[in-house]
Amino acid sequence: MSDHRQNFIDAMRQVASTVTVVTTDGPAGQMGATVSAFSSLSADPPSVLVCLKADSRIAQAVRDNGTFCVNILSEGAVEIAQRFAGAFDRDNPDRFDGLDVNITEFGPTLPRATSFTCTLRHRHVHGSHAICIGDVTGISNAGEKPLTYLSGAFHIVRPQSDTEAEE
16 A cells, blocks of 8 residues: 555544445335445535445445435444444345334435435546435434544544633
């Protein structure tokens, strides 16, 4: 691995991100995967973007289905994050098994997650990833604190106290 690539990876590990699961459903089937690259893009029109490994099953399914759902996991959803990252695929390959999901035409929404249902507007491959831009068609705001990921571990978000801010 080149020094430049490793320096990039090491620096990006210091960027906290919300933990999201992208789901999709349609002719290419129902699928879901944990992703860390998610962002709002525009309020006019409401749109988001996710980055998916271009050769992954989820990226191909989103492309073929033309829809996806972004589920921002709540802070207690570590097991769901691990499940959709593939941690339990050997024992249970159906990542949705036993979950109380809400089925939508865009993809399942997950329990206690804030969800954005989207129609795929643009897909652009850059390097190893597909940048998928979706027009938001629906929002389910769970009002939960998000699960985050930083430096290889899950974290919870807490407000900074006044004494911490003064230091």
